[in-house]
Amino acid sequence: MDKSSAIVLEAIIEVCSEDTSVVSSPSVAVWTPCGSENKEDKTAESEKRDETDYLCSPTPEPVPKVYFIYAKRCEQLKVNQSEKHFRSMTESLATSHQQDLISVSRTLNDQLVVHHATFGACGTTAVCSTIPFFPECSKVVLDGNNLTAWAIKSIVTYLCRLKHLSELVLSSINLNVIPEKIIVTLLVSTRTLKRLDISGNKLNDKTAASLLEQLIFYQNLEELNLSKNLLGLQSCQALEKLLGETASLKILNCGWNEIRGPAAMVFAKGLKENYGLQYLDISWNGIGNNGAWAIGNWLKEAGQLLSLNLSSNRIEAIGLAGLFLGLAENDVLRELILSRNPLSETAVRESLYALASGLSRSVLETLDFQHIDLGFSFDQLVQETKQFRPKLTCLWSPRDPHLFSKFNQMSVKVDLIEANTLQMDF
Known part of the structure; x- marks a missing residue:
């Protein structure tokens, strides 16, 4: 075990074993959190120091244990204490007991939000060490933080203690650097979730499949974001089971994955078993024409789907025909996004x-054909269509003459090079 892991493990054990308050030194009257000036590397061993020494200026009144835990963790990890986080804890505690800060109310701090690049790996770990003192916390957002493996392991330990967590955002925090079983342990402990975001973590197909198998037991899951990972055939097989057994799921984002070929067909098969999905994003996957036909067949039965994003999926004219055959029997879809397809x-x-x-059954209101090669005369057809469908909004991009002139110039140069090559060969 390396030094950093040993320090974090020791700190976690202390959180579990220590009481809820610390009585500070009576010689100082005002308490303030550490500022940026406290940057020296303190070498005194923690077990030989009084608990209140970790606070920059202790108060003569009893203070919550959470203050001490956070301050001590910051010193162990050699990061500055955040005044903002101290204020957040102080304001939350004061809302319940103005004069009695020892007993932490279970209604305080219902959310912890640490957006990207706020504290760094060590600072974020220190902030998350305060989570156990707010057991009613229902929302944790850690998106975009470039966390190390040991930091994620520590944070997972804290998160597992929250029994009322309903929203968890772990997007782009490098979940792919920790063992699969640690993430599985987290999901087993947080089955109260309504929203889960693990996008942007480059999770491989096998790991993602294992995680999705745990989500089958979630009874209240409404929103799931799996975008920007490496979902393939195994993940889609797990998704098929999840979609068939989870009636609460309303929003599913699987964009920027590898759902194509057989995986796309399995995914579409799973969609047919689900009747509650309202928003589906499978953009940037390359499902192709066969996948488009499978999705079109599902549209005939999708009774609650309001929005479907199929942009950048290599769908051509034959795939578009399959989609519109399904759309002909659908009376709920409001938005269809087909931008960046080779149509x-x-x-x-x-x-x-x-x-x-x-x-006649279609109630489509938004049709997106942006970033597709369409001439300026296309606008006339859009206006004519609106006469029959006044509520329809058609988004499209007019052909850029400068861009295509560059393409023409490049093609001419290629032709000249090929002609010269042929002459030389002759």
Whole structure:
């Protein structure tokens, strides 16, 4: 065990074993948290010091143990104490007992939010060490913090103690650097979650599948963000089970993964077993035409889906046809996003013709064709379609003549190079 891990383990044991308050020295009248001036590396061993020595200026009144724990952890990890976090704890404690700060109310500090690059790995770990003193905390947001493996392990230990956690955001914190079993342990201990965000962690297919298997036991999960990971076939097989057994799930984001080929077909099969999903994002996966047809078949049965994002999925004209066949039998979908797909202008025009002259059951209000090569005359067709569907908003990008002129110049240069090569070979 390295030195950092030993320090963190010792600190965790102290949190569990110590009482709830510390009586400070009577010689000092005012307490203030450490500021940025306290930067020297203190070498005195912690077991030989009085607990209140870790506070910069102790008060003669009893103070909550949480103050001492946080201050001590900051010194052990050699980071500055955050005045903002001290104020947050003070204000939260004062809302319940102005004169009695020893007994920590169970209604205080219902959320802990530490956004990216706020304290660093050590500072974030120190802040999270105060979590056990607020057992009613229901929301923890740690998005974007570049945490190390030992920091994540310590934070997971603290999070496992929260029995009323309903929202947990662990996006882009390097979850991929810790063993799979640690994340599984966290999910086993937090089955009260309604919202879970583990996006941007580059979790591999096997690890993601193991985590999704634990989510099957979540009875209240409403929102799940799995974007920007490496979900593939194994994950989609686990998602199939999750979608079939979780009726509470309303928002699912699987964008920027590897759901394509067989994985896309398995994913679509799982969607057919779910009837409560309202918002689905599977953009930037490359599901292709076969995946689009499978999603189109699901649209015929999707009774509550309001928004579907299929941008950047390599969907061509034949895939678009499959989607609109499903849309013809759907009477709930309000938004369909198809931007950045290799669709021809002819295919896009035919889809608008279908909306104008048919698809009487469809209630589509937003259709997104942005970043697709469409001519300026496309606007006229959009206006004509609105005469039949006044509520329809069609988003599209007009062709950039300068951009395409550059492409033409490049193609001419390529042709010249090829011609010169042929002449030289001859």
